[in-house]
Amino acid sequence: MARFLTTTLLSFLLYLVxxxxxxxxxxxxxxxFGVGILLALLVATLTRNLERPGWPQLLNPRRWMLFLVYxxxxxxxxLARANIDVVYRVITGRIRPGIVRMATGLTGDASITLLxxxxxxxxGTLSVEVDEKTHELFVxxxxxxxxxxxxxxxxxxxxxxxxxxxARRIAE
Numbered sequence: 001m002a003r004f005l006t007t008t009l010l011s012f013l014l015y016l017v018x019x020x021x022x023x024x025x026x027x028x029x030x031x032x033f034g035v036g037i038l039l040a041l042l043v044a045t046l047t048r049n050l051e052r053p054g055w056p057q058l059l060n061p062r063r064w065m066l067f068l069v070y071x072x073x074x075x076x077x078x079l080a081r082a083n084i085d086v087v088y089r090v091i092t093g094r095i096r097p098g099i100v101r102m103a104t105g106l107t108g109d110a111s112i113t114l115l116x117x118x119x120x121x122x123x124g125t126l127s128v129e130v131d132e133k134t135h136e137l138f139v140x141x142x143x144x145x146x147x148x149x150x151x152x153x154x155x156x157x158x159x160x161x162x163x164x165x166x167a168r169r170i171a172e
Contacts, residue, residue: 004044012040063170070166078122078161086123089142098144099128104137104164111171112137118163125160 015036020027089095106112116127116137124142131138139160 004048007044007047008040011043012036015039066166066170070170074162074166075118075121078163082123082125086142089124095142096144097140097142099138099140100144101131101136101138102160104135104167106135106164106167106172108172111167114171115160115163115167118167119160122160 015032016028019029019032019036104112104115106115112130112135116130119125119137119139120127126140127137128140129138130136
């Protein structure tokens with residue numbers, strides 16, 4: 001029952017965020033409240049029997065706060081650096097693309113997903129595949145140097161910095 005109520009509440013809040021500033025009561029239309037509740041109940045009903053192993057711990061408010069700190073801090077800084085690096089490489093033409101295999105050290109699906117998405121959202125990198133047995137990540141990278149290949153797959157610091165540590169804190 002708690003999962004059903006949580007899913008209903010989160011679905012309703014997401015609906016309200018997506019329909020902001022479209023009405024007359026505060027910032028919503030009265031009909032939208034009813035539609036939002038009906039849609040939230042429908043989503044909760046349709047997803048109540050889905051198995052979500054490992055994902056319920058992500059509803060912990062402490063993990064959400066860690067995630068927000070991660071987004072505003074390390075991820076934003078890495079995003080800014082990567083943008084500058086990609087602009088430099090495009091202007092100068094110093095590009096050596098390649099696919100590298102790197103060990104993540106992560107075991108949970110949620111943490112590997114967070115890491116892969118963080119890498120993909122960073123300019124110049126793209127998560128291509130995850131080896132489910134070894135939890136290694138294959139990443140297409142804009143600039144593969146020989147000295148970096150010597151460090152991989154032992155660590156992924158040159159590509160993803162502190163992303164794996166944050167993914168472990170947030171999702172495992």
